[in-house]
Structure formats: structure tokens, C-alpha cells
Amino acid sequence: MAEHATAQETLFALREQIARLEGKPLPALAAAEQADLAADPEGQKARNNQPRLPFGIPPMDTALEGGLPLDGITEIRSLLMGDAGAASGFALSLASHLKARQPGDAPVLWIGDVVSTQEAGIPYSVGLKQFGLSQRDVLYASPRKLDDALWLAETAVASGAVVATILEIRGNPRHFGLTESRRLGLRAKAAGRPLFLLRHAGEEEASSASFRFLVEPAPAARRHLPEGSELGGSIGHPVFRLTLEKSRIPAPLSLLLEWNPHDRQFSLGREAGEAFSFRNPPAHPGARLPASADRQDRAPALGTVVAFERAS
Amino acid sequence: MRLTALDEVSERLGLKRGQGLAEARAMFPKIDVVDEDGAADQGLLEAIADWCDRYTPLVALDGREGLFLDITGCTHLFGGEEALLKDILGRLLQMGFDVKGAISSSPGLSWAACRFGRGGVIADQVTEAVLAPLPVNALRIDEATIAALYKLGLKRIGDLLPMPRAPLARRFGIHLLLRLDQALGHNEEVISPRRPVAALSAERRLAEPIQAEEHILQLAGQIAISLKSELEARGVGGRVFELVLFRVDGRVFRIAAGASQPLQDPKRISLLFSERLNAVHDDLDAGFGFELLRLNVLQYDVFRISQGDFTGNGDSEISLADFVDRVSARLGADCLQIAEPKQSHVPERAEVFVPAIASRIVREKTEEIFTFAPKSDRPLRLFRHPELMEAFAATVPDGPPQRFRWRRIVHEVIRAEGPERISPEWWNDEEDVEERDYFRLESEAGRRFWIFRAGHYVAGKTAPTWRVHGIFA
Known part of the structure; x- marks a missing residue:
């Protein structure tokens, strides 16, 4: 009986290893593991081999299976270039959140895109300091070509010299496809360092990123007064409207996330009601189809669909 | 137009440098004339100088057609002075250059021996013997002095050597004696190498x-x-x-x-x-x-x-x-930068980007550098040049706008904080630089901007301009 259990465990371990290599969980395995968990603390240990960065927010951590993976690519996407503030804010807050929880003084590498820098400005060190990243925490790179940027990202991730790498790109460049993203993903996995891919004004695209967030701006939280009340009309901590577009859970998760730069900590945005005020109706009223979770959607039809009257 | 350089054949024909082109053509109608390209000549001479770096790090250019090599302490590597000179001249000849060279204890003597003598290695004992038969042109003096010397019948350096120095100096200037002393090696002359010598x-x-x-x-x-x-x-x-x-x-x-x-x-x-x-x-x-x-x-x-410690940290x-x-090394030093703080309250001057390779922050883990830390919020991304925008319905005199248009998009302002006044630095700026009133604005879409008004609303004057300076997260 004991022999049988050992063999079973070996089998599970091997299956898990294969699943990790492929980056996919096996549902049966996950269920079996849940069952094993109570009896076998070793399983827990095996699970923890994959480094994760928990947000400290239960729904988020559940959706991310314990937190943001620190050995892979996480994509952060915005719909419009005008949302660059929110998108780069979320990427930098992730870096700051991670930096606060890791020992050592390795910096964060920001690989900027030339056009995005012209469109949305350069990261401002004084503002970053207030955001939770001090001057020496950030290295800025401004490669001229995308090839250089990719080489730089690969080198940075592989060297293990930086805590996190933020690669900023604009749109969906042709030279950055699945092959390149897979290459970066493998490097990240080997070195155990995260790569945040910050895609401004980009479409959804197949990549080796394990999670993809869509970031949209949201009204900021109010400032807190010392006695505990809030100051009406003030602009306090930034809030991001996040949609977890790509993950292993079937339905996309959407929530408001508030970043507290002083504690370098995320919290759930509370004023969810204010987001859709009468001045700002939702862009897509009515039921929205869930975004495809595991793979790419089929290509949408060209042009807009207009309700013509029937000819006959 | 005049001839500036001649090849072997034309030299044999009797043409001279400085001769008029028309005259030369009249003498030999078939000669080939090529326009002088000074830059190319200079480039060639520098390439040869580069090549000469193999013999000594101290290589200096001498005018348009010569090189000085300071070979002090280098000769033994090539088997002595004779062998060194032979090596240089032989290799250059193989490359197609007709070169004359001389090794002596002073640059002036080498210069004279190359251009007017036979070149070769000149020992210290025979300096005067080598120098004496050379014409006075070999002393690197100007044309007027040469002409004056010729007029007096002083055609060779040997004629000058026994003369008393004081009358010579009085008549031809101190420069002639300086050149003479340099050629004889009595006066030290330094050559200026093209490149700094590596440590x-x-x-x-x-x-x-x-x-x-x-x-x-x-x-x-x-x-x-x-x-x-x-x-x-x-x-x-x-x-x-x-x-x-x-x-x-x-x-x-x-x-x-x-x-x-x-x-x-x-x-x-x-x-x-x-x-x-x-x-x-x-x-x-x-x-x-x-x-x-x-x-x-x-x-x-x-x-x-x-x-290192045992943990390998x-x-x-x-x-x-x-x-x-x-x-x-690969993308250039400017590619990777770090922001170093500066003592300034003007937002765009509060930081300066320096190459990470030269930054003292990366090199030495110094303590936090003291800087001006603003009390109010600063944006996450800053525009290098504040961008012009149109403000509508701004509260006069010092309120934020209700609405603004930037990059052809109209943003409706929901919340605003400010103003924060930032004055120009009078010790740096011109007098006509306006002070700025900064506002944090949040648009109805939830985007947050950092804008400022340069100047004030004054009756009878044009309205001040508004600019977007940065965006918040």
C-alpha cells in the first residue's frame, strides 16, 4: 500500500513538472492536489517552488493562482495611448510592490519606447519617488530599435541583475510575435525574474504571457484626513480599472484596484459606484460577452456591424 | 594654379614644385594633372600615422607630408635602430609609398636629413658633419630669412656654424638660432603626439x-x-x-x-x-x-x-x-541611464539623466543624496517640453479650467487640485520667464493631468497660455 502511494506521488510530481513546463494546469491534477493537501504538506512545498507575488486581495490572488508569477511574462495592456498614465502607473506599482518585498538593492529596469516617450512623456524620478520607487531604484533604457529593446530585455532578465524588467511597446509590432515572446518567457523562467510587458494601445495577441491585464483609468480615491474622514473633491491615491483578460479562470475578472504609494500596497477600490456616473456612462451598456480566456478569439469581422433594415 | 606635388617621372623631367600649371603644360603638353585633395592627403597621412603606432605610441604629424616618431626606449624591440628604420621603410615601400627616414637624437636633424640629406641613422658624434653640407633651407625657417641668408652668401648650414651668434641673432632674429640649436640637439624640442599615451x-x-x-x-x-x-x-x-x-x-x-x-x-x-x-x-x-x-x-x-561572503550575496x-x-558596450553608454537628482524646484530641472556607466549611484553605494523633495504630488510621466493646450472656462484669476482641449481631444474636468505656484529661478532664467500655477486635474474618464498656467490674467493683456506638463497614474 505504501509503495503504491509513493509511486502515485512520483507520478503526480512528474505530471506536475510536465504541466509546469507546458505552463498549463491539469484540472484532475489540481483536484487531486487539493485532496492531497490536507494529508501531505510536501505537495504544498512543491507548489511553492514557483515564485509568486501575492496582491493580498483574495479575489485577485485566487484568479492569479496565488499571485503574480515572478518567473514569467505578465502583459499589461491599454486600449488607447491616452491611458498610458494608468497603464504605466500599474506596471510601476507592480514593480514597486515587488521591490518592497524583496531584499537587496537591485534596481528596476524600464525599457522605454521612443514614440511612447514622445506621446506620454518620460518617467519622472521625483514623481516616481512619491510613487514608491526611489531614484536609484530605476534604470532607464532608451534603445532606438525594437531589436535592441528585445535584446536588452532578454539580457536583463537572464542576468538576474534587476528585480523586474518593464518593456514598453506601442501597439502590436510585427517583429515582436509569439516566437520572441516565448523566447523572453523561457529566459524569465530560467532566471526566475519577472518581465512586465507594457503594451500601449495594443490589441489582444497570442503570447507566452501567463496573465494579461487590461488597464483603464478610473477616478482616484479621495484623500484621507487625519481624523479618518475623507476630503471631498480631492485627488488621492490612484485607482486602476483592471480586467484580467488572460488567465486560467474562464470568466474575466474585473475590479478596481487602488495603489497606496506610502505603504506600497494594493487595496480594492471602494467607490465602484462612482465609476459609472451619469456623466460617464459605460461604453458598452448591456451584457458583454466574456473575453476568451485560454486562447485567442477568432478574428473579428472587418468594419462595424450596422443594423440595416431587411431588404425583403 | 600651381603644381603642389610631383611624381618620380615628372621630377625627372625637371618640373618643380610651385611652378605654374600653364608653364608646365607649355613645357610638357602631355602631363597628367590631378586636383589636390587636401583632406584625402591628410587622411592618408593619419592612416600611416595610425599604422606607425605599432612602433611607438608617440607619433606626431609634421605638416602635410611628414611624421615624427619618438622611438625612445622602443628600438630594442625591433633589433636596434638600423633594423627598425629598415623595417619601417621596407614595409611602407611594400605598401607603395616612397619614404625617406632618418633616426637621430633631435627632431630637427632628422627633419633636415630626410628632406635634404641621405637619411639613415645618424650617430651623435657626426651631427655637425652631417648638418654642415646641407642648405640652410633644412633649418625649418621662413622664406624671407632663407632669401636674406642666400643674399649674404650663407648657403649652407656649415657657413653658419662658425659665425658669432650675437650678430646673427641681431640680424636674422632669435628664431634662426633656435632652429640651429634644435638641429644640433643643444636645445630640447618636444613633439606633440596625436594620441594620449595609454596608461x-x-x-x-x-x-x-x-x-x-x-x-x-x-x-x-x-x-x-x-x-x-x-x-x-x-x-x-x-x-x-x-x-x-x-x-x-x-x-x-x-x-x-x-x-x-x-x-x-x-x-x-x-x-x-x-x-x-x-x-x-x-x-x-x-x-x-x-x-x-x-x-x-x-x-x-x-x-x-x-x-565575498559565504552566502554569495x-x-x-x-x-x-x-x-x-x-x-x-553594445548599445552605447547613452542607452542605459539613471536619473540623478538636482537641486532645483523647477520640475524639469529637478533631475538630470546620466549614463548608468558613469553614474556614482551605480558605482558607489552612497547614501541618499539630499534633494528638494516637493510636498505636493508630482506626475509619474513628465513631458520634456510642456505641451500647449486650450483651456475653457477657467476661473479668473487663479482657478483651474472646467474643460480643456489637448491633442484635439476635449477633456471634461471633474476634480481639480491647486494651484501650486512655482516661480522661475531668477538666478538662472531670463527676466521675462513667467511664474507658473500648477493644477492636478482629473478628467471624467479618470485620467489625471498636471497642467499649468504660465503668467496671470491681467486686464488689457492677452490671456496667459496653458500647458500640460505631465500625467499621473
């Missing part, structure tokens, strides 16, 4: 030229090993290295690579060049191969030996420096 350098001569990049790198690593002991003896590490590659046909390539920390380790030095070679890949034409490699240390710094610092070096 340290090591080289490797090859019997068989190499072409492949990996061979170059391997050899660079070997040369770095021979440099290491010298670096250790001085207690320094190199900050800027230069690899000089001498190609078989005389072309010289110089590849410089910088490091963020002083380096001694041959492996890391050779790694520096591996990235650099990748970057210059297309420009480095190996041709028939390189026959001489030299590694120079152009800049060095005190090398601090740090002992010290590695991260090295890997960061390594990473910075690799990137800077």
Missing part, C-alpha cells in the same frame, strides 16, 4: 594573421591576462579599455569599451569586447586578417578588493555592473 598597454604580434571574432576575443583575453599583474601591482583597475587591431594591409581599427567599475579580471575585460565586437560587427572588416593586437588601458581607477552587485557594462 598601460600590452600587445601580441602574430606570425599568422587572424580573422575570426572568437580568435580576436580569445587573444584579447590572453593579453588581458598579461595586463593583470601590472594592474594589480598598481592597485588599480581599468575603466576604459581600447583594443587596437592592426590589419595586414596597414589599416588600424580602434575599439574602445568602458566599464562601470574598475576591472582587473581578464574574463570580464574580454566579455566587454565581445559585446562591443557584436555592436561594431559590420564596421570591422577583417580583410586578410590582423597581425598585431594591442590592449590599452586608457583610464583607470583605484580597485577596491572586496571579499555579493554577486548581485557584480552582476548589475556586468549587465550595465554589457549594455553600454
Whole structure:
């Protein structure tokens, strides 16, 4: 009986290893593991081999299976270039959140895109300091070509010299496809360092990123007064409207996330009601189809669909 | 138009430099005339000077057609002065240059012996004997003095030597005597080398030229090993290295690579060049191969030996420096930057980007540098040049706008904070720079902007301009 259990465990371990290599969980395995968990603390240990960065927010951590993976690519996407503030804010807050929880003084590498820098400005060190990243925490790179940027990202991730790498790109460049993203993903996995891919004004695209967030701006939280009340009309901590577009859970998760730069900590945005005020109706009223979770959607039809009257 | 240079055949025909072109054509209608290209001549002379670096680091240009080489202490490497001169002249002749050379104890004598004498190696004892039969033109003096000397019948240097010095100086100026003394070696003359002499350098001569990049790198690593002991003896590490590659046909390539920390380790030095070679890949034409490699240390710094601990935590610092070096070697030092704080309350002057390789933040883990820390919020991304926008319905005199148009999009302002007044720096700025009132705005979409109004609303004057200076998260 004991022999049988050992063999079973070996089998599970091997299956898990294969699943990790492929980056996919096996549902049966996950269920079996849940069952094993109570009896076998070793399983827990095996699970923890994959480094994760928990947000400290239960729904988020559940959706991310314990937190943001620190050995892979996480994509952060915005719909419009005008949302660059929110998108780069979320990427930098992730870096700051991670930096606060890791020992050592390795910096964060920001690989900027030339056009995005012209469109949305350069990261401002004084503002970053207030955001939770001090001057020496950030290295800025401004490669001229995308090839250089990719080489730089690969080198940075592989060297293990930086805590996190933020690669900023604009749109969906042709030279950055699945092959390149897979290459970066493998490097990240080997070195155990995260790569945040910050895609401004980009479409959804197949990549080796394990999670993809869509970031949209949201009204900021109010400032807190010392006695505990809030100051009406003030602009306090930034809030991001996040949609977890790509993950292993079937339905996309959407929530408001508030970043507290002083504690370098995320919290759930509370004023969810204010987001859709009468001045700002939702862009897509009515039921929205869930975004495809595991793979790419089929290509949408060209042009807009207009309700013509029937000819006959 | 005049003739500025002649080849062997035309010299034999009796043409002279400085002769009029029409006159020369009248004498020999068939001569070929090519326009003078001063820049190309200069380039060729510099290329030859580069090539001469193999003999001594001290090579100086002399006008448009000569080179001075300071070979003090170098001759024994080539088997003596005779052999050295023979080697230089022989190799240059093979490349197709007709060159005359002389070795003597003073630049002036060598100059004279090359142009007016037979050249060769001139021993100290025969200086006057060699100099005496040469014309006074060999003294590097101006035309007027030469003409005056000729008029007096002083045609050879030998005529000047026994003359009393005081009358000569009175009549022809002190310059003539200075030149005479320089030629005789009584007066020290320094040549000014083209390049600074490397602090340290090591080289490797090859019997068989190499072409492949990996061979170059391997050899660079070997040369770095021979440099290491010298670096250790001085207690320094190199900050800027230069690899000089001498190609078989005389072309010289110089590849410089910088490091963020002083380096001694041959492996890391050779790694520096591996990235650099990748970057210059297309420009480095190996041709028939390189026959001489030299590694120079152009800049060095005190090398601090740090002992690693058992846990191996010290590695991260090295890997960061390594990473910075690799990137800077490949993409240029300006690619990777770090923001250093500046003492200024004007937002765009509060930081300055410096290359990470030169930054003291990366190099030395100094304590936090004191800076002006603003009490109010600063944006996450700042525009290098504040962008003009149109503000509508701004509260006069000092309120935020209700609505604004920026990049052709109208933003409805929901919330606003401000104003925060930032005055120009009177010690830096012109008098007409306006003070700015900054506001934080949040649009209905939830985007947050940092805008300012330059100047004030004054009755009877044009309205002040509004600009967007940054965006918040």
C-alpha cells in the first residue's frame, strides 16, 4: 500500500513538472492536489517552488493562482495611448510592490519606447519617488530599435541583475510575435525574474504571457484626513480599472484596484459606484460577452456591424 | 594654379614644385594633372600615422607630408635602430609609398636629413658633419630669412656654424638660432603626439594573421591576462579599455569599451569586447586578417578588493555592473541611464539623466543624496517640453479650467487640485520667464493631468497660455 502511494506521488510530481513546463494546469491534477493537501504538506512545498507575488486581495490572488508569477511574462495592456498614465502607473506599482518585498538593492529596469516617450512623456524620478520607487531604484533604457529593446530585455532578465524588467511597446509590432515572446518567457523562467510587458494601445495577441491585464483609468480615491474622514473633491491615491483578460479562470475578472504609494500596497477600490456616473456612462451598456480566456478569439469581422433594415 | 606635388617621372623631367600649371603644360603638353585633395592627403597621412603606432605610441604629424616618431626606449624591440628604420621603410615601400627616414637624437636633424640629406641613422658624434653640407633651407625657417641668408652668401648650414651668434641673432632674429640649436640637439624640442599615451598597454604580434571574432576575443583575453599583474601591482583597475587591431594591409581599427567599475579580471575585460565586437560587427572588416593586437588601458581607477561572503550575496552587485557594462558596450553608454537628482524646484530641472556607466549611484553605494523633495504630488510621466493646450472656462484669476482641449481631444474636468505656484529661478532664467500655477486635474474618464498656467490674467493683456506638463497614474 505504501509503495503504491509513493509511486502515485512520483507520478503526480512528474505530471506536475510536465504541466509546469507546458505552463498549463491539469484540472484532475489540481483536484487531486487539493485532496492531497490536507494529508501531505510536501505537495504544498512543491507548489511553492514557483515564485509568486501575492496582491493580498483574495479575489485577485485566487484568479492569479496565488499571485503574480515572478518567473514569467505578465502583459499589461491599454486600449488607447491616452491611458498610458494608468497603464504605466500599474506596471510601476507592480514593480514597486515587488521591490518592497524583496531584499537587496537591485534596481528596476524600464525599457522605454521612443514614440511612447514622445506621446506620454518620460518617467519622472521625483514623481516616481512619491510613487514608491526611489531614484536609484530605476534604470532607464532608451534603445532606438525594437531589436535592441528585445535584446536588452532578454539580457536583463537572464542576468538576474534587476528585480523586474518593464518593456514598453506601442501597439502590436510585427517583429515582436509569439516566437520572441516565448523566447523572453523561457529566459524569465530560467532566471526566475519577472518581465512586465507594457503594451500601449495594443490589441489582444497570442503570447507566452501567463496573465494579461487590461488597464483603464478610473477616478482616484479621495484623500484621507487625519481624523479618518475623507476630503471631498480631492485627488488621492490612484485607482486602476483592471480586467484580467488572460488567465486560467474562464470568466474575466474585473475590479478596481487602488495603489497606496506610502505603504506600497494594493487595496480594492471602494467607490465602484462612482465609476459609472451619469456623466460617464459605460461604453458598452448591456451584457458583454466574456473575453476568451485560454486562447485567442477568432478574428473579428472587418468594419462595424450596422443594423440595416431587411431588404425583403 | 600651381603644381603642389610631383611624381618620380615628372621630377625627372625637371618640373618643380610651385611652378605654374600653364608653364608646365607649355613645357610638357602631355602631363597628367590631378586636383589636390587636401583632406584625402591628410587622411592618408593619419592612416600611416595610425599604422606607425605599432612602433611607438608617440607619433606626431609634421605638416602635410611628414611624421615624427619618438622611438625612445622602443628600438630594442625591433633589433636596434638600423633594423627598425629598415623595417619601417621596407614595409611602407611594400605598401607603395616612397619614404625617406632618418633616426637621430633631435627632431630637427632628422627633419633636415630626410628632406635634404641621405637619411639613415645618424650617430651623435657626426651631427655637425652631417648638418654642415646641407642648405640652410633644412633649418625649418621662413622664406624671407632663407632669401636674406642666400643674399649674404650663407648657403649652407656649415657657413653658419662658425659665425658669432650675437650678430646673427641681431640680424636674422632669435628664431634662426633656435632652429640651429634644435638641429644640433643643444636645445630640447618636444613633439606633440596625436594620441594620449595609454596608461598601460600590452600587445601580441602574430606570425599568422587572424580573422575570426572568437580568435580576436580569445587573444584579447590572453593579453588581458598579461595586463593583470601590472594592474594589480598598481592597485588599480581599468575603466576604459581600447583594443587596437592592426590589419595586414596597414589599416588600424580602434575599439574602445568602458566599464562601470574598475576591472582587473581578464574574463570580464574580454566579455566587454565581445559585446562591443557584436555592436561594431559590420564596421570591422577583417580583410586578410590582423597581425598585431594591442590592449590599452586608457583610464583607470583605484580597485577596491572586496571579499565575498559565504552566502554569495555579493554577486548581485557584480552582476548589475556586468549587465550595465554589457549594455553600454553594445548599445552605447547613452542607452542605459539613471536619473540623478538636482537641486532645483523647477520640475524639469529637478533631475538630470546620466549614463548608468558613469553614474556614482551605480558605482558607489552612497547614501541618499539630499534633494528638494516637493510636498505636493508630482506626475509619474513628465513631458520634456510642456505641451500647449486650450483651456475653457477657467476661473479668473487663479482657478483651474472646467474643460480643456489637448491633442484635439476635449477633456471634461471633474476634480481639480491647486494651484501650486512655482516661480522661475531668477538666478538662472531670463527676466521675462513667467511664474507658473500648477493644477492636478482629473478628467471624467479618470485620467489625471498636471497642467499649468504660465503668467496671470491681467486686464488689457492677452490671456496667459496653458500647458500640460505631465500625467499621473
